[in-house]
Amino acid sequence: SQKIEQNSEALNIQEGKTATLTCNYTNYSPAYLQWYRQDPGRGPVFLLLIRENEKEKRKERLKVTFDTTLKQSLFHITASQPADSATYLCALDILMDSSYKLIFGSGTRLLVRP
Amino acid sequence: GAVVSQHPSRVICKSGTSVKIECRSLDFQATTMFWYRQFPKKSLMLMATSNEGSKATYEQGVEKDKFLINHASLTLSTLTVTSAHPEDSSFYICSARGLAGLNIQYFGAGTRLSVL
Numbered sequence: 001s002q003k004i005e006q007n008s009e010a011l012n013i014q015e016g017k018t019a020t021l022t023c024n025y026t027n028y029s030p031a032y033l034q035w036y037r038q039d040p041g042r043g044p045v046f047l048l049l050i051r052e053n054e055k056e057k058r059k060e061r062l063k064v065t066f067d068t069t070l071k072q073s074l075f076h077i078t079a080s081q082p083a084d085s086a087t088y089l090c091a092l093d094i095l096m097d098s099s100y101k102l103i104f105g106s107g108t109r110l111l112v113r114p
Numbered sequence: 115g116a117v118v119s120q121h122p123s124r125v126i127c128k129s130g131t132s133v134k135i136e137c138r139s140l141d142f143q144a145t146t147m148f149w150y151r152q153f154p155k156k157s158l159m160l161m162a163t164s165n166e167g168s169k170a171t172y173e174q175g176v177e178k179d180k181f182l183i184n185h186a187s188l189t190l191s192t193l194t195v196t197s198a199h200p201e202d203s204s205f206y207i208c209s210a211r212g213l214a215g216l217n218i219q220y221f222g223a224g225t226r227l228s229v230l
Binding site: 042046049105 | 146156157163165171207209211218219220221222223224226
């Protein structure tokens with residue numbers, strides 16, 4: 001069966017440390033993989049997109065890796081801040097019936113302690 | 115980034131009534147719009163995909179007669195929950211992709227529907 005798995009337990013880290021979130025998937029062949037941030041009661045906010053032929057992407061304090069052999073993406077936030085506390089969603093961009101659809105993982109909640 | 119406006123942000127209605135949710139792309143033309151549903155502490159579940167001027171494509175298990183979707187223009191899509199019941203209470207989120215591609219989806223702020 002097709003699955004997208006993110007750590008269901010919350011990740012609790014100290015301010016200034018690097019947060020690393022994991023996204024594993026099975027039985028999908030995504031053309032792209034995207035990471036979103038979601039705050040309580042709000043819609044997701046786009047953070048980064050990485051293509052299947054890219055291994056790494058960076059944007060300011062964010063870094064995403066994409067290993068299509070392992071079927072895994074890692075999302076890193078360096079020098080984390082309490083304002084980074086939120087739920088982070090991994091999403092696979094799947095081409096189905098000639099159009100792309102985003103399929104989401106269940107998200108990992110990140111808590112950055114001051 | 116591009117802005118997607120969703121309205122209303124919260125609605126409370128009586129069982130049996132219909133509720134319409136609007137989704138607008140404010141600064142880009144959305145060739146495709148998506149409607150998602152999210153239960154507490156759960157992931158976003160894709161309900162349907164709509165392209166401007168054509169019928170929406172519904173995901174398996176989503177009742178098309180219950181959730182009516184209209185994508186009348188490149189900047190507006192609406193979701194109408196017909197004859198709402200308490201089990202329809204949820205967080206509904208719209209999303210849009212633009213003509214420019216890049217496969218980035220922009221999301222509205224969501225609508226919290228509570229059916230009494």
